Amino acid sequence: MPKLLHMICSPREQSESSAAGRMFVDQFRQAHPDWDIEEFDLWREPLPEFTGPILDAKYARIDGRGFSHEERDAFAVAERLAMRLALAERVVISTPMWNFSIPYKLKQWIDVISQPGLTFRFDPATGYLPLLSDRPTLVIIASGSDFITGMNRGRIDMATPYLREALRFIGIRSVQFVPVGPTTGPADPIRDARDNAHRRLAELASRF
Template sequence: MPKLFHLVASPRADSESSAGARVFLDRFMQARPGFDIDEMNLWRENLPEFDGEILQAKYARMGGRDFTEGQRAAFAVAERMAVRLDLAERVVISTPMWNFGIPYKLKHWFDIINQPGLTFRFDLARGYLPLLKDRPTLVILASGGDFTTGMSRGRIDLATPYLREALRFMGLQDVRFVAIGPTSGPADHTGAARERAHKRLIELAVQF
């Protein structure tokens, strides 16, 4: 059964990004009932600290050295997480914008799986090369401000370019973004932003 991998980066079940994801996934499952949803909630996942054996494993691999038993066991955690992503035919990331960037749990996930020989490799002649296959990927990004036309009251969206580049580096290039914002302020503004985003998500779900 084909899988859609849903990475949840908001700690709030009633967040705008989570609500947008529910709208999208409900319509997606109507259009593609044969899919299985594999949800990873980063706030319920036991993400290992990136130090000690797993950090040494990274440098061992970069230096072409064999793993110790401890390094092998630690690196296996990163391998399992990367495989879970790579087994999916579709990917959805729902996340809020925090301090113009992404939540630290989402950055933590990228830091764990973005490893040499796992999601990328380095070639002396060609530079960095991705190891994951491309697949349709959707990022639902909720923000307190409205960044849909650029800066929001002098503030810059650092989340979108980071996510685009981090995903591309691993091989995921077919990435679409749906912004939900502003999520704070007058109710008529936030309601209109939500309605626009949900309409776009429903449209995308049919063709995703």
């Protein structure tokens, strides 16, 4: 059974990113009833701190030496997290924008799975090479500002380019971004932004 992995990156169930992600997944489920939907809530499932044995394991890989028992056990956690991504034919990431970029839990997940020999490798002749296969990926980013019309109130979107590059680095290039914003301020622009984003997501769900 093919699988869609939905990564939930907001700690608030009623956040705009969470609501948009649920709406898309519900529409996708209706259009693809034979697919398995896996939810990965970064705030409710444990992520390892990137320190101690798991950090040592990364440098063991870089230095070309074997793992200690502690490093092997720690690296196995990173392997399991990366495998959840690798086994998904489709990926949805619904996230808020925090302080111009992404929540620290999403960055932590990226840091844990971006390991040499796991999701990328280094070739002295050609440089860094991704190890994951490409797959359609949708990133929903909710922000207090409006980055569609340019009414961004002086804020900068560093989340979109960062996620595009972080995913490309491990092999995922077919990425679509759907912004939701503004999510703060007068009610009418918020409602219009939500409606427009949900309309676009509903259209994408049937052909994603």
